[in-house]
Amino acid sequence: MGIMDDWRKLRDSSNAAAAQAGRPTTTWGRVKNIPDDLAAAGAAARFAADQQAQASSPPASIDGGLRGQAVLSGGFRATGEVVGFEPVGDVDLEIRLDGWESYQQTIRVVVPHRHLVRMVNGNSFEVVVDPADRSVVQILWPD
Numbered sequence: 001m002g003i004m005d006d007w008r009k010l011r012d013s014s015n016a017a018a019a020q021a022g023r024p025t026t027t028w029g030r031v032k033n034i035p036d037d038l039a040a041a042g043a044a045a046r047f048a049a050d051q052q053a054q055a056s057s058p059p060a061s062i063d064g065g066l067r068g069q070a071v072l073s074g075g076f077r078a079t080g081e082v083v084g085f086e087p088v089g090d091v092d093l094e095i096r097l098d099g100w101e102s103y104q105q106t107i108r109v110v111v112p113h114r115h116l117v118r119m120v121n122g123n124s125f126e127v128v129v130d131p132a133d134r135s136v137v138q139i140l141w142p143d
Contacts, residue, residue, distance in 0.1 A: 051082065051083070051084055051085050052084070052085075053084075061128070061138070062128045062129070062130045062136065062138055064131060065128035065129055065130055065131065065138070066097050066100075066128065066129045066130075066131050067097075067126065067127070067128055067129075068095060068096050068097035068098065068100075068126075068127055068128075068129060069095075069096045069124050069125070069126060069127065070093040070094065070095050070096070070105075070124065070125045070126075070127040070137065070139070071093065071094045071096070071122065071123070071124050071125075072091055072092070072093060072119065072120065072121055072122065072123045072124075072125070073092045073093065073094050073104070073121060073122075074090075074091060074092025074106070074121070075091070075092075075119065075120070075121055076089045076090075076091055076111065076116070076119035077089050077090045077091070079108070083110045084110070086110050086111060086112055086113055087110070087111055087113075087116070088108060088109070088110050088111075089108070089109065089111060089119075090106055090107070090108050090109075091106065091107060091109055091119065092104065092105075092106050093105050093106070093107065093125075093127070093137065095127065095129060095134070095137060097129060103134065105134070105135055105137055107135075107137045109139055112141055115141055125139045125140070126139070126140040126142075127139055127140060128140060
């Protein structure tokens with residue numbers, strides 16, 4: 001019966017996917033699950049709104065910070081986190097400040113998507129370092 005067989009296969013595959021995800025497979029079960037679906041949609045909307053708010057707020061600058069250069073030496077290791085829909089990762093840097101001896105520092109950084117291609121060993125970045133705590137480093141992303 002052509003179309004009826006296709007309809008049955010579609011329904012069966014939909015039910016199998018729902019069961020595998022731990023969701024109801026019957027019409028009545030899906031109707032009863034509407035409040036949970038709405039709560040999940042609300043949580044997803046709150047997450048998206050939080051991410052959008054973080055994307056529009058620039059990071060706090062380091063007052064009186066020392067400017068210098070940093071060379072990426074350990075690549076970009078994604079943490080799986082996002083801030084403002086942009087990936088967060090750990091990077092190993094060799095920090096070079098005028099009048100100071102260079103040193104290695106690992107920092108957690110939010111990388112704008114357009115700068116992900118720059119996260120390659122050997123690339124240099126302009127940075128600001130907190131003079132009171134040299135482990136606090138901020139990469140200055142060019143616009």
